[in-house]
Amino acid sequence: MIRLILIILIAFVTLFCPAQIILPLALAPETPFTPEGKPLKGLIITLDAGHGGFSHQEGYSGSARGVKSRVVEQDLNMLVAAQLRHHLIAAGAKVYMTRWDDRKVTLGNTPRAEELGARTQIARQTASHLFLSLHHNAAGRPTADGVMILIYPKDSAGNDQPLERAFAAILREEIEKKVHHAEPFDAWSNEHPLVSALDIPSACVEFGFLTNPEFDAWVSKRGSHRAEAIGAYNAVVRMWQEHRAELEALRKKVYADIIADEDSPATQTIASPIESLAASLWVFPHPPQTSKEAQFIIAQYRQRVFSDSTFFLLRAGIEKTPDGWVLRGATNFALFSNTLEAILKTVGCVPLVNEMEELPSARLGLDCFGVTQIPMAIVWSEPVEDPAGAKGETQLLLGDCVYLLDATPDGAYYHIQGWDGYIGWVRSEAILRMDEKTFSEWADASRAVLIKDYLADDFRLPAGASLPLLSQDNATTAALRLPKSVRAIKGKQEVIVPLDVLRLPSQPRAGSLAAQAAAEYLTTPYVFAGKSAIGADCSGLTSVAWAAAGLALPRDARQQVIMGRMVAARWYMPPLQPGDLLFFFDHNTGKIYHVGISIGGKRYLHSSPPEVQVSSYDPADPLYDEFWTKNFAIARRPIP
Numbered sequence: 001m002i003r004l005i006l007i008i009l010i011a012f013v014t015l016f017c018p019a020q021i022i023l024p025l026a027l028a029p030e031t032p033f034t035p036e037g038k039p040l041k042g043l044i045i046t047l048d049a050g051h052g053g054f055s056h057q058e059g060y061s062g063s064a065r066g067v068k069s070r071v072v073e074q075d076l077n078m079l080v081a082a083q084l085r086h087h088l089i090a091a092g093a094k095v096y097m098t099r100w101d102d103r104k105v106t107l108g109n110t111p112r113a114e115e116l117g118a119r120t121q122i123a124r125q126t127a128s129h130l131f132l133s134l135h136h137n138a139a140g141r142p143t144a145d146g147v148m149i150l151i152y153p154k155d156s157a158g159n160d161q162p163l164e165r166a167f168a169a170i171l172r173e174e175i176e177k178k179v180h181h182a183e184p185f186d187a188w189s190n191e192h193p194l195v196s197a198l199d200i201p202s203a204c205v206e207f208g209f210l211t212n213p214e215f216d217a218w219v220s221k222r223g224s225h226r227a228e229a230i231g232a233y234n235a236v237v238r239m240w241q242e243h244r245a246e247l248e249a250l251r252k253k254v255y256a257d258i259i260a261d262e263d264s265p266a267t268q269t270i271a272s273p274i275e276s277l278a279a280s281l282w283v284f285p286h287p288p289q290t291s292k293e294a295q296f297i298i299a300q301y302r303q304r305v306f307s308d309s310t311f312f313l314l315r316a317g318i319e320k321t322p323d324g325w326v327l328r329g330a331t332n333f334a335l336f337s338n339t340l341e342a343i344l345k346t347v348g349c350v351p352l353v354n355e356m357e358e359l360p361s362a363r364l365g366l367d368c369f370g371v372t373q374i375p376m377a378i379v380w381s382e383p384v385e386d387p388a389g390a391k392g393e394t395q396l397l398l399g400d401c402v403y404l405l406d407a408t409p410d411g412a413y414y415h416i417q418g419w420d421g422y423i424g425w426v427r428s429e430a431i432l433r434m435d436e437k438t439f440s441e442w443a444d445a446s447r448a449v450l451i452k453d454y455l456a457d458d459f460r461l462p463a464g465a466s467l468p469l470l471s472q473d474n475a476t477t478a479a480l481r482l483p484k485s486v487r488a489i490k491g492k493q494e495v496i497v498p499l500d501v502l503r504l505p506s507q508p509r510a511g512s513l514a515a516q517a518a519a520e521y522l523t524t525p526y527v528f529a530g531k532s533a534i535g536a537d538c539s540g541l542t543s544v545a546w547a548a549a550g551l552a553l554p555r556d557a558r559q560q561v562i563m564g565r566m567v568a569a570r571w572y573m574p575p576l577q578p579g580d581l582l583f584f585f586d587h588n589t590g591k592i593y594h595v596g597i598s599i600g601g602k603r604y605l606h607s608s609p610p611e612v613q614v615s616s617y618d619p620a621d622p623l624y625d626e627f628w629t630k631n632f633a634i635a636r637r638p639i640p
Contacts, residue, residue: 024600038092046123048133049081053103064138069220082525083229086610116193127255137206145182150204152196167201178231180218223523273588278346287348311421324351359405369439370431373483375460377430383413393424419565459488510549511579517548557595568635
């Protein structure tokens with residue numbers, strides 16, 4: 001009986017409530033570990049994620065498996081290495097990796113000695129201060145449960161290496177503070193190729209025994225690799241702080257031939273991102289002399305850097321006056337005008353006054369949102385209709401939401417950005433203006449889509465139009481909401497439409513499936529170009545998440561931004577639905593370069609160093625991220 005009541009209640013909510021009730025994913029609020037300051041500035045270290053490629057490559061021994069979880073050691077090693085790399089870099093170190101995914105370092109059926117030698121060779125080629133190989137252990141005794149450090153504290157001449165002994169002791173002490181263990185193990189001295197091939201401190205860390213049920217249960221929990229990485233990070237910091245002078249001296253001795261020119265004065269100053277960008281846009285040795293030359297730089301920025309003139313507005317002109325330069329125009333993101341100003345000043349357009357207007361214009365007041373209230377309306381590139389039809393940008397359909405940017409002085413045309421992202425001018429009678437609250441109610445409503453034209457008397461409901469679903473009256477018709485009352489339906493704001501001309505909202509929503517798939521990657525390390533559970537970048541995460549929901553997204557953030565419909569902008573950031581994609585600017589250039597996926601409300605998942613994490617654009621949320629909120633560009637819904 002209770003189950004029947006629940007089914008009836010769910011059906012009632014689905015069919016008769018005007019807004020979609022989609023609950024956010026419940027994920028524990030947690031922020032990633034972030035190093036303080038730059039305690040490792042000057043350190044060079046090589047990290048080796050032990051094993052790799054055993055399941056599909058010949059010539060290398062396999063790794064251990066969890067006694068119950070069956071987790072694979074080589075994957076755990078990669079997770080720890082990728083996570084540790086971010087902490088070390090954030091602290092100022094230069095880090096080199098022997099592998100980035102599930103593979104060997106060498107190609108083909110190479111002997112074990114050659115494979116291990118290729119790993120230590122990377123440390124030699126990069127003149128590293130330290131070499132650290134990351135592993136998980138196995139033993140015939142299932143009760144074995146502790147951290148073990150493998151070293152060979154003799155150099156190639158047979159001399160003792162006290163620094164390597166110190167490194168081993170520090171590693172064990174710091175890692176034991178963070179990982180599950182039950183017994184202590186002294187450093188194990190063995191002439192293993194990973195620790196005997198180099199004359200710098202080298203160590204192989206065995207974080208624990210996968211053959212121990214307690215450690216296996218601990219390490220196989222999602223995110224446990226982060227504790228291992230923090231323990232190793234703390235050890236490296238302590239080693240550098242306590243033995244830096246000795247490590248520097250040893251490195252100069254061991255790699256004298258490689259680093260002979262490191263002490264020579266720098267011959268080249270590292271340019272800032274803006275300086276590099278400006279130099280690529282204006283290659284001449286002299287500053288621009290005329291307005292035409294300066295306008296050329298603006299054109300180059302729009303053509304070569306600007307993300308997409310369809311979605312992002314930059315209407316800019318520059319004039320040279322007796323007093324200097326004046327930059328005028330309009331944009332829907334202040335970042336663009338600020339970047340352009342910085343570029344022009346860098347190439348020599350000084351003094352420069354920036355008079356560009358940021359849209360939406362204050363002239364619109366609070367009613368800077370709208371809904372298309374007529375069956376269809378062409379959007380033009382200029383506030384005038386082109387009889388030849390060559391200046392059309394797109395077309396709005398009945399019920400389409402729009403974001404108002406500006407209006408002509410006579411109010412005849414609105415400058416708008418539509419759901420599809422296109423920006424242009426439309427006749428004002430096509431748009432029903434509204435405030436943010438009314439707009440949000442309309443935009444968040446559960447919607448039905450017309451799959452073919454339908455005439456209500458002589459009022460056209462065009463195919464492709466998306467209208468709020470008020471109710472499904474029976475098995476043959478549904479009631480849809482209209483933006484305004486019209487004569488054809490006797491002054492009502494709803495219209496009854498046959499079901500055979502409609503596509504009703506899907507249950508469950510694909511966006512919820514995508515968000516749930518993304519949540520499975522929580523705590524996965526950020527790896528540029530990655531899209532797997534042992535390392536993913538931002539667009540890799542969103543592409544595999546939406547693939548799980550049945551939609552193939554393009555690979556990069558700058559490509560994914562064209563998918564779906566616009567649901568949020570810099571000046572309008574409502575709670576989002578699970579699966580919505582959030583896009584962010586590179587604050588130096590204005591390019592789209594980062595993407596996250598909403599888990600509902602104002603929280604989103606994204607892969608950003610060091611890991612896949614949850615952030616928020618709500619200042620009251622403990623997970624609020626000011627940097628990403630400041631650089632938020634647009635949000636889009638791939639599938640309504």
